[in-house]
Amino acid sequence: MGLIAALAGCGGTTSGPSATGTTSGSGKESSSRQSDSATRPAADGKALIAYFSQTGNTKTVADIIAQQTGADEFRIEPATPYSDDYDTLLEVAQQEKQDDARPAIADTIDNLDDYDVIYLGTPIWWYEEPMIIRTFLDDYDLAGKTVAPFCTSGGSSCDRFVDSLTEREPDVTILDPLQVNGSSAADSADDVTAWLRDNRLI
Template identity: 50%
Template sequence: MKKFFAMILSCALLVTLAACGSMNSTSSEKSTGSQTREQSSQPSEEFSTAFSTSEGTPDTTPESMPEPEPGANALVIYFSWSGNTETIAGEIASQTGADTFQLEPATAYSTDYNTVLDEAQAEQRADARPEIVGSIENFDSYDVIYLGFPNWWGDMPMILYSFLDDYDLSGKTIAPFVSSGGSGFSDALSAIASAEPGATITDGLSLSSSASQTPGGAVADWLADIGFAE
């Protein structure tokens, strides 16, 4: 009988010890999991290092390279109302290194399309010579003149005639370019030749309003055709 009770006590003790061991194991797992979550909520060593390096890295952007010297013997002269001719002029200057001069009237044209059409027609009927703001320095030093304008009522804007009256292009080469709705140069090339009989006039570049938005390829081809490609 004593042996029977002893066996029961032994079994109860074993069950109690097993339960305690299980509780200790569970408590240890919970403690480990809690530590892992705390560590993951902090920046990792790799992140902190990368952040510090980024903040401390000096600016390695190369210094601005000096712009190339402009073409000493070439000048882009243009008048632009809508911006199309100006875009072409800028592309020519970019590809050739030429200087630029914008023809601006002392009395500005209207910014309204219909109104400026009336103004242009009135100037043509009056054979007007709008005054040009400013003057071109060292004009005699230029051998090549890229001359640009929009086609206004089948002709150059009258400010171009002001320029041709004010400056002698004898002995220079004129490379004309025009932006238009589809009329091209109309009679403008003849007018230039008549105003500057002592100048050499190359083939012209004519671009539509849409083509003048991205004139790079057309300008490059034209410059190659007339022998002025860089």
């Protein structure tokens, strides 16, 4: 079983505690959601794909989005790399979730102001995004931007990820998410195309 599938599968048990912390001092309440693609304005500005990918599935989807949109890519990587050993990673990921931790990101984006659209990608672990995604949301002010979320998982939905994004980024426009089964990431080009078109991104 792949790591993402296994970690996502843990969400249905009591093995993973829920992270309920919020961004310190945010005072965030709600985001601007545009669920009706018929009334959604086309996103014509410069775009960035920011994503975390532990096993490569989310990177595969990010690369497909880049091929279809020409957007720049930024890989969110921990300053202290996660272990490739499954049991060790499971332990670390559970502890980070329990502690509502914010693992440091290795690199930085120096020109975020240049981008109007952010494609934000993540695997889903225990029904939620890994804590390093919350580090990204704490580190960067996305106010005024359009965010297009996408996720890979072994079956869990993007719903809690989108809820988390909505809570933490009240001043962004959040588009409908793309969910891809991790095992099908390499074959997701058609799904990506349909999602981009539905959100009027191509």
